[in-house]
Amino acid sequence: MHRVAALVLDGVVALDFGAVAQFFGHRHRDPEPVRYAFHVASADGEPVRTGIGVPLGVHGGLELLDAADTVVIPGYEPIAEPLAPATAAALQRVIDREARVVSICTGAFALGHAGLLDGREVTTHWAVTDELTRLFPDATVLPNVLYVRDGNLLSSGGVAAGIDLCLDIVREDFGAAFANKIARRSVIAPHRSGDQAQFIEHDDPAATNIDMADLLIWLDERLEQSLTVADMAAHIGYSPRSFGRHFQAQIGTSPWRWLARRRITRAQQLLETSDLPIDQIARRCGFESTVAFRRRFRDLVHLSPSDYRRAFRTPVS
Structure with missing residues (x-):
């Protein structure tokens, strides 16, 4: 079972934390097996106060990060204050052992205070990207994307973008069919690619x-x-x-990028749920050649179609 720890800091944004808990900690009524073991950690193992003043209980302290496969840091305020040395060291250990570290919204500032952003691509809420750049000039801040993946460090923009990133993580861990089921249950779009804009200003x-x-x-x-x-x-x-x-x-995003992502998502579903040969899946998803399909699939999914099928195949009943 994949172990997820949410590191909540004082001033945690309740909506950001709620999204993380919904995707990785919620127990649903249907007979689906539980896919994630979810725990909430604070720097000292004590409850923290949310941004709206309500206390939030936790399961434990930084030891939960050492046991996690994925550590998620929801947004928080104030963002300019440095982390306690023990918290920064715990996050560094997670990165060093190549586990996944995820920031939602202003959670990216915690990554910076922990020294994890030097030479990395990162994003945060569009309203504070200039502040992130000012505080951490050695990071490459992408100001208007939904989410960014840089190796084992993932970051998202504000609130709704964090939902998109959480859903993309579920898709990576357990496949498109399961992620789409979660999306339907949560009444959200099944996929928005990370390079879509956070904030779209309509001049026309x-x-x-x-x-x-x-x-x-x-x-x-x-x-x-x-x-x-x-x-x-x-x-x-x-x-x-x-x-x-x-x-x-x-x-x-552009029409072609949107269409390419949708075609690959359809291909993921067919690879998971059918016995169709790869070349037939390529044609059904609008690719002119199997070679072009394999190239685009690997670019977006980081696996070959065959490897993806072996990892996420659902037996046909």
Whole structure:
């Protein structure tokens, strides 16, 4: 069983912690086996006070981090205060043994105070990226993405972006089918890629009126087809020239990146739940060749299709 420890600091953001607990600690009614052992840790093993003034109990202290496969740090305030040396050392040990360390929102500041951000890519809530850059100039701060993976160090933007990252971690650990089930249960989108924008500012009022939901459903039903920008633009009544700008404004990524990610997610589902050969899966997901499919799959999933199937195959009943 995968062991997850949430390190909560004084001033922890209740919503950030709630998202982490929902994904890794919640026990659901259905007969699904429990996938995660979840514990909550504080620096001294004592309850902490949340940002809204309510105390939050914990299971123990920093020893829980030493036993964890994944350590998650929800957002907190104040962000400029240094960590206690023992807390910084505990986080360094987690990184050194190549376990996974995850920050949600302003939790990235704890990574910086622990000395873990030098030479690393990281993100945080868009409103405090300048402060993160100022405090930790040796980090590469990506200011407007949902989440970032840099080796075993993962970070997300604010609140909802943390949900996206948690869901992506579940997908990595247990496959797309299980992650999609969690997404449906939580009534959230099954996947938003990390490079989508946290914050989209609409300068063009017309951009807010496009019915992108209809377009995304239409695309999802045609993943096997060879679609062009002109096809997509025509479906919602836009010229090809203006379509890309409007799509980026609404969705936070380009049409081609969105389509590629959806095709790979569909391929993951087929690899998990069917006996279809790889070349047939490639065609069903809209790839012109198996070679192109394998390359794109490895780029996004970091496994070959065959290795992914062996890891996450669900027996056909």
